[in-house]
Amino acid sequence: MKETIIWAVALNSETARILRGIHRDGRADAAEIELHDGHHHLRDVMSDKPGRSFASVGSRRSSMEYASDPVRDAQRAFVHRVLERLEAARREEGFEQLAVFASRPMLGLFRQEAQPDIAGTVVREVAKNLLHLSAQDLRQTVARTLFERPDRATMA
Numbered sequence: 001m002k003e004t005i006i007w008a009v010a011l012n013s014e015t016a017r018i019l020r021g022i023h024r025d026g027r028a029d030a031a032e033i034e035l036h037d038g039h040h041h042l043r044d045v046m047s048d049k050p051g052r053s054f055a056s057v058g059s060r061r062s063s064m065e066y067a068s069d070p071v072r073d074a075q076r077a078f079v080h081r082v083l084e085r086l087e088a089a090r091r092e093e094g095f096e097q098l099a100v101f102a103s104r105p106m107l108g109l110f111r112q113e114a115q116p117d118i119a120g121t122v123v124r125e126v127a128k129n130l131l132h133l134s135a136q137d138l139r140q141t142v143a144r145t146l147f148e149r150p151d152r153a154t155m156a
Contacts, residue, residue, distance in 0.1 A: 007122070008099040008142045009086065010050040010130045011106055013075045015129060016082045019139060020093070024147045026140035037084060057072065079109045086118055099146055148149040 008019040014037045021029025089095065098121040100110055107127050114122070126145060130138055 005087070005095045006097045006146060007086075008101065008146075009082065010101040010138060010142075011079075011110070012103050012129050013078065013106060016078075016085075017138065018082075018086065018089070019142060020089075020095070022099070022139065022142055022146060024143060026136070026143040028139050032135060032138075033085065033089075035078075035079075035082055037074065039140055045130055046117065074111060075106065075109055075119065076113065079106065079113050083110075083114055083118055087115070090101055090118065090153040095121065097121055097123045099142060101124070101130045101142065101145075102129055103127070103129045143146045 003023075006022045008016045008022055010019075016035040018033040018035070019028050020032065023029075076131060085097065098118065100107065100122055102110055102125075104127045107125060111119075111125075124146060133141060
């Protein structure tokens with residue numbers, strides 16, 4: 001019987017690590033793919049101030065506010081990049097299932113932004129940031145979470 005091809009993605013607001021071909025023993029078929037967001041600090045995202053506006057009568061000026069949350073917009077853009085990379089990999093390399101490990105806010109964004117083709121492959125979602133783990137520990141933690149019985153699975 002052919003083994004199901006399972007990939008995993010661990011992400012936070014700045015980094016995503018994609019594990020390709022996860023197996024029960026914690027090994028992966030290929031090196032992980034790492035993506036980074038260009039905005040690491042609030043000051044970088046908000047460095048271009050929204051400016052000032054002028055009243056239509058007189059010379060009164062007032063500051064303008066951002067039309068949306070720039071930090072959330074940067075996170076959403078990063079999630080889009082990750083999803084685009086996953087979709088390309090799904091088409092090219094043919095993974096069948098996907099596990100998602102992310103902080104709660106990023107997991108929510110991932111759910112909101114995922115198109116049906118990717119959303120349909122998600123078999124497990126874990127609201128935990130695992131990016132502090134080494135490559136080997138990350139693979140083993142993901143494998144334990146995916147393949148052990150839910151009551152016995154532990155998170156590192």
